[in-house]
Amino acid sequence: MIYLVTGGAGFIGSAIAKKLINQGNEVYIIDNLQTGYSANIPKNATFIEGDFSKDETISKLNNTKFDAIFHIGGQSSGEISYDDPEYDLNTNTLSTLKLLQYCVKTGCKKFIYASTMSVYGEKENQEQFSELDETNPKSFYAVGKLASEKYMDIFSKQFGIDCIALRYFNVYGPGQNLENLKQGMVSIYLKQFLDDTFEKVIVKGDLNRFRDLVYIDDVVDITIASSNNSKFNNEIINIGTAKKTTVGEILTLIRKYTNINKEIEIIQGTPGDQFGIYANHEKLLSFYNKELTSFNDGLKKMITWIKENKNA
Ligand SMILES: NC(=O)c1ccc[n+]([C@@H]2O[C@H](COP(=O)([O-])OP(=O)(O)OC[C@H]3O[C@@H](n4cnc5c(N)ncnc54)[C@H](O)[C@@H]3O)[C@@H](O)[C@H]2O)c1
Incomplete structure (x- = not known):
């Protein structure tokens, strides 16, 4: 199988890419090394350095048809999203739209996204949240992630792409x-x-x-499992320990x-x-x-x- 993992020089993306390669798959990575490190990139991956919200970077994929895209890269801090909301919007939302359009263009039928528990925000007298609970983002970061989920919903319904939004809690x-x-x-x-x-x-x-602290190996296993198990298709799923x-x-x-x-x-x-x-x-x-x-x-x-x- 052939996969694209965005953010493959970062914490979660590199761990997913490594595991996919160890399982015998071919992996492409896009990363702009903003917070990731080239040392994290697995040796056998095809690495494209650049910003995945830009057409010039996506065009370097040469219309390769992937079995799935794992869109893991992004600006991952609520705090930083206040410093530069526009960069956050491009990185976390525009990139999702562009990669979904790439799926339509190339016939890729599966899109897995690193969303976040931040989309829930907070509600008085409530500590535990399920996917059925209302979302109430409190940072630009969370707004962008939620918007990505909504784009995915449209691409799933209108273009038949199986989209999976994994709402990671606190990964360590x-x-x-x-x-x-x-x-x-x-x-x-x-x-x-x-x-x-x-x-x-x-x-x-x-x-x-x-x-809710969730261990990296579990996050990697669940993320990869979500690409192989049709029960995950077109679902939003909390990834936490409860x-x-x-x-x-x-x-x-x-x-x-x-x-x-x-x-x-x-x-x-x-x-x-x-x-x-x-x-x-x-x-x-x-x-x-x-x-x-x-x-x-x-x-x-x-x-x-x-x-x-x-x-x-
Ligand atoms: N770590 C957590 O606890 C946590 C919790 C919830 C959600 N998430 C989400 O999971 C994803 C991965 O988080 P992480 O902890 O691995 O973060 P990370 O910063 O280690 O990795 C993100 C990677 O994306 C790359 N990147 C950022 N913007 C880019 C752009 N515009 N173009 C190309 N590459 C870009 C960075 O260089 C980095 O390598 C993020 O989308 C984050 O929002 C993480």
């Missing part, structure tokens, strides 16, 4: 970019704990905020497993940051029935990976 694990201090709660705190140049750990916002972990709990576990005790300084939160939501994942379990990694186990694996790759 080996391979995550520790230098991006604006995205990824676990990686942001681990970086500050483990890097001696940080005297203390800065936390932007309340310690009672919480997240468990909540507070910021305070994350910090306590990091202290425990690293044996490092640094001062914690709490400063003002970032605009558009959600206090906390977690997934109802019954729909996911009805399609994919494997046990998901616990945060305890996933965190230990991530710390081991950081220590082993300290000088990389």
Whole structure:
């Protein structure tokens, strides 16, 4: 099979591309290396460097017909979307439209998209959200992701493309970019704990905020499974563990497993940051029935990976 994985130099995209290649597939990658690294790109992939919201980049695919497109790349921070909303819109939404048009033009029948739990925003007295709940985006990032889902709905109904929107909750694990201090709660705190140049750990916002932390290997397995299992077709699916972990709990576990005790300084939160939501994942379990990694186990694996790759 032949696949396109966008964002294949990034955290999630590179892990998906590697697994697809290990399974014997041919993989093309588009990435502009904005937050990804060329070192992440699997050796046997065909790499196109460029912005996937631009025609000049998409034309470099030479009308190759893919068995599926995994549109994983994007600007992945709600906080950064406030710095440059227009870039966010192009990267997260215009790119989806262009790649869906590419599907129509080339006869690609499957499109898998990295959406986000941020589309739910927040609702008073509600912490757990299912796919049936109302969406209420609080950042430009979330608006763009939701708009992509709506474009996919039209392409699915009007052009017969099987579109799958995976609403990832908070993904963490080996391979995550520790230098991006604006995205990824676990990686942001681990970086500050483990890097001696940080005297203390800065936390932007309340310690009672919480997240549904989902381990990278599970995300990769589910994303690839979604391309092979017709139950996922034309569905929106929460990808989370249905468990909540507070910021305070994350910090306590990091202290425990690293044996490092640094001062914690709490400063003002970032605009558009959600206090906390977690997934109802019954729909996911009805399609994919494997046990998901616990945060305890996933965190230990991530710390081991950081220590082993300290000088990389
Ligand atoms: N990491 C999470 O917890 C999480 C949660 C929900 C959704 N998501 C979504 O999953 C996707 C992947 O996230 P990630 O954590 O791997 O982020 P990442 O930043 O590590 O990877 C994104 C990749 O996309 C590339 N990219 C960005 N804009 C591009 C453009 N215009 N043209 C070409 N390449 C571009 C970047 O260079 C990077 O390699 C994103 O779309 C993000 O919104 C991530």
